[in-house]
Amino acid sequence: MIKVSQLTKKFGSHLSLDSVSCEFHKNESIALMGANGAGKTTLIRSILGYYHPDSGEVLIDGLNPIKERVKVLKNISFVPQLPPPIKLSLDELMHYVCTSADVDKELILHYANEMKLDLKSNLNKSFFKLSGGMKQKMLIAISLAKKSDIIIYDEPTANLDPQARDDFYRLLKQNEDEKVLLFVTHRLEEVKELVNRQIYMDLGKVVSDEKI
Amino acid sequence: MKNLYLIAYLDLKESIRAKWFLVYSLVFGGLIALFFIAGVTESQVMGFSGLSRLLLMYIQITIVILPIFILITTVRSISGDRDNHILEYMLSFPISLKQYYWGKIIGRFITVYLPVFFAMVIAVLYGAIKGAAIPWSIFFLYTGLLFALSSAFLGIAFFISSFVKSSEVALGIAFFIWIFLLAFIDIALISLMMQQRFNPQLILFLAMINPMEIFRVAAISLFDPELTVMGPVAFYILDSMSQGIFVLLSVVYPFSIGLIFAFLGFKIFEKKDLV
Ligand SMILES: Nc1ncnc2c1ncn2[C@@H]1O[C@H](COP(=O)(O)OP(=O)(O)OP(=O)(O)O)[C@@H](O)[C@H]1O
Ligand SMILES: [Mg+2]
Numbered sequence: 107m108i109k110v111s112q113l114t115k116k117f118g119s120h121l122s123l124d125s126v127s128c129e130f131h132k133n134e135s136i137a138l139m140g141a142n143g144a145g146k147t148t149l150i151r152s153i154l155g156y157y158h159p160d161s162g163e164v165l166i167d168g169l170n171p172i173k174e175r176v177k178v179l180k181n182i183s184f185v186p187q188l189p190p191p192i193k194l195s196l197d198e199l200m201h202y203v204c205t206s207a208d209v210d211k212e213l214i215l216h217y218a219n220e221m222k223l224d225l226k227s228n229l230n231k232s233f234f235k236l237s238g239g240m241k242q243k244m245l246i247a248i249s250l251a252k253k254s255d256i257i258i259y260d261e262p263t264a265n266l267d268p269q270a271r272d273d274f275y276r277l278l279k280q281n282e283d284e285k286v287l288l289f290v291t292h293r294l295e296e297v298k299e300l301v302n303r304q305i306y307m308d309l310g311k312v313v314s315d316e317k318i
Numbered sequence: 319m320k321n322l323y324l325i326a327y328l329d330l331k332e333s334i335r336a337k338w339f340l341v342y343s344l345v346f347g348g349l350i351a352l353f354f355i356a357g358v359t360e361s362q363v364m365g366f367s368g369l370s371r372l373l374l375m376y377i378q379i380t381i382v383i384l385p386i387f388i389l390i391t392t393v394r395s396i397s398g399d400r401d402n403h404i405l406e407y408m409l410s411f412p413i414s415l416k417q418y419y420w421g422k423i424i425g426r427f428i429t430v431y432l433p434v435f436f437a438m439v440i441a442v443l444y445g446a447i448k449g450a451a452i453p454w455s456i457f458f459l460y461t462g463l464l465f466a467l468s469s470a471f472l473g474i475a476f477f478i479s480s481f482v483k484s485s486e487v488a489l490g491i492a493f494f495i496w497i498f499l500l501a502f503i504d505i506a507l508i509s510l511m512m513q514q515r516f517n518p519q520l521i522l523f524l525a526m527i528n529p530m531e532i533f534r535v536a537a538i539s540l541f542d543p544e545l546t547v548m549g550p551v552a553f554y555i556l557d558s559m560s561q562g563i564f565v566l567l568s569v570v571y572p573f574s575i576g577l578i579f580a581f582l583g584f585k586i587f588e589k590k591d592l593v
Binding site: 151154155156157158175176177178179180182184186188189190191192193194198201202203205206207245 | 320321324328331332335336402403404406407408409410411412413414415589590591592593
């Protein structure tokens with residue numbers, strides 16, 4: 107489903123991805139690990155088509171995520187490492203998501219409820235005024251409501267309390283069938299139950315890749 | 319199309335809630351109110367009177383402050399969203415870059431244009447109620463001029479926004495462009511003219527490339543060309559081409575500048591890394 111071949115990305119003279127090749131298939135749940143600055147976020151952003159690679163390419167179901175971004179992104183759910191300070195209200199944010207990606211609003215409400223996020227009383231609140239954990243819950247709810255074959259999480263649990271983490275893993279467990287789940291994490295023990303493959307990166311290279 | 323509207327609509331909503339928009343509307347609304355309170359419509363100075371005089375004053379002030387307002391509030395729109403990772407999230411949804419970029423421009427255009435336009439409408443309405451004659455030709459000309467002025471600077475602002483690295487630099491460039499167009503060009507041209515080393519045609523041409531100068535001249539073009547307030551450049555321009563052509567030029571030219579810059583900005587936005 108996702109095919110990364112010989113991907114190299116430089117920022118100035120700094121090599122963030124050094125000829126990375128890997129493939130991700132249906133029914134794989136991958137824990138992507140590695141030290142800070144290893145290149146995990148850069149890899150994910152390349153898959154989403156945000157970066158123009160210096161060499162190599164990414165194909166998603168055979169499509170280039172830069173040239174065919176609309177087609178490719180229809181099929182990807184993404185939660186970033188840092189929740190951005192979006193000024194839209196929650197209601198407007200949902201409007202954005204539902205219109206642009208054909209997401210069912212009821213489903214967002216459903217998953218928000220499952221994540222113990224009280225959406226109803228915060229609808230007119232600006233997204234950036236929510237607490238860190240609430241923001242993440244909202245983005246997670248949206249990512250689950252958007253029925254995609256590829257789900258990408260860049261450390262989404264950093265601000266979640268233990269209860270919310272359990273809720274999150276439970277929901278993911280229910281939703282991982284027939285999908286690619288790509289999960290950046292620093293805590294393998296937390297996602298052990300969930301993943302069946304782990305990849306370590308260091309200095310822009312994949313240093314180990316094993317199925318478990 | 320639906321996504322274009324979506325982006326424009328949400329940007330509009332977001333802007334209207336923002337503090338700068340409140341200040342912005344208050345400034346232009348307040349300007350008109352001030353004119354009425356000061357009794358501008360009743361005064362008779364240098365051949366202008368009533369509403370036309372009020373509109374003229376309004377547009378002359380607007381020509382100076384509207385560009386800087388637009389530049390300051392817009393120059394950070396794309397670069398700011400990139401800096402604070404809003405783009406990273408918002409663009410993870412299936413929206414084409416074209417829809418995103420032009421949707422933002424349309425939303426922003428409505429936000430900056432409507433307040434200055436409505437301030438003028440209110441002035442005309444209020445003036446009409448007080449029994450003043452409505453100078454329709456001036457009103458329509460100024461509607462067109464404000465439209466062109468807004469698009470020119472919006473285009474320039476989005477262009478800057480597409481390539482600058484940091485918000486501070488964006489602000490710096492915006493301020494420089496404003497000052498440059500507002501004063502430096504004039505000063506330079508006047509000094510050239512005084513040295514008499516270049517022919518006046520060339521200097522005239524240089525003056526007219528500057529959209530601010532075009533607006534200044536166009537704003538008074540409907541008034542009596544004998545008036546001394548016009549200044550030499552305006553007199554020259556109106557002397558060398560017909561009024562109709564000049565008025566058309568004064569709207570079409572800046573509008574094209576805006577479009578061209580906006581388009582260049584889009585090309586850069588498309589070619590660069592998004593985050
Ligand atoms: N936009 C950028 N400009 C310049 N350098 C960048 C940029 N993005 C990433 N880098 C550099 O690329 C390297 C990899 O960064 P990346 O964000 O991919 O790391 P990461 O593995 O996600 O780390 P973390 O665990 O801290 O999130 C880092 O050295 C970083 O400084
Ligand atoms: Mg990272």
